[in-house]
Structures are given as structure tokens and as C-alpha cells.
Amino acid sequence: MKVRLARGEIEKLVAALKRAGTREIGGQLFGEQLAxxxxxxxxxxxQARPGTFARFFVDLIQAARDAIRFFDQTEHRYTRYNYIGEWHSHPSFAVQPSGTDIETMRTLVRDGEFKGSFAVLMIVRLDVETVASGAWVFDPRGRESAITLEMDVERQ
Structure with missing residues (x-):
């Protein structure tokens, strides 16, 4: 699996990471299936509300509003435009998922209300002006693996 971030989204991410400083921040990933x-x-x-030095907490109300907005903008064409996953920062730690991160993603994809076939977890950190990142995919059948994440991609 390959996940790409459009250049505009990277610029938005860098600005948010700079504002957050040493506090963890995060949100959701939505996009388009290219192939x-x-x-x-x-x-x-x-997410408007940041976390702490060592933890990010998802605001479920904002997450739901963000999802509704995305699906309305893409006219509910779920086979082409959909939820891809979650992201958060590790400004003071490695861009590797913690035990809590892994359990949170496992719980998400195994929830009976989860409609997807997978969810991606992207973890980022700002190193001066460069975004360090890693990404992993989780599915309801228990498969988990690192995936390819491409940054700075032109919108196609």
C-alpha cells in the first residue's frame, strides 16, 4: 500500500507542527483512491485542541464534523473519496507507534461500527524544516504493517 500527501497538505501540516511546538497534535486523513x-x-x-508533551487525545466531536464536511464536499462518492486513517505528532519521540497507538488503531478497525477495510496511522515530527514520518496500516483481520508514505506530491 502507498499513501501520498499532496504538497498543500504538507504545508498545512508543517505550519500546525510549528504552532504546536512540543505538544502532540493530530487529526484525520481523508483522500482519493488513485489505483x-x-x-x-x-x-x-x-484537531483544534492539542494534546500534551507525551499524549494526543482525539476529539470525537470534531472528528465527526470533519468527516461529515469531507463527505459532503466529495458528494459521498465513497468508492473514490474516503477516510484513510489517523495521524498525530511525536515532537519529542521517534516516529514509531507506541503501544497505546497500536492498541488504539486495533480497537478502531475491530469496532463493529467501523465501515472500512483498513485504517492508516501516520506519525510525524518536525525536524527543523523537514517532516520526519512513518506510516502503518491496520485491518480488521489483524494484519498490520509499515507502508510507503510519500511526501511533497503534486496534486494530480
């Missing part, structure tokens, strides 16, 4: 197992993030949401 089987190939996705372009066209909407990276940024």
Missing part, C-alpha cells in the same frame, strides 16, 4: 492500494491524502484535518 488499488494507492491513495492521495487531499484533506489532512488538524
Amino acid at each position: 488499488p492500494s494507492d491513495f492521495l491524502v487531499t484533506n489532512l484535518t488538524i
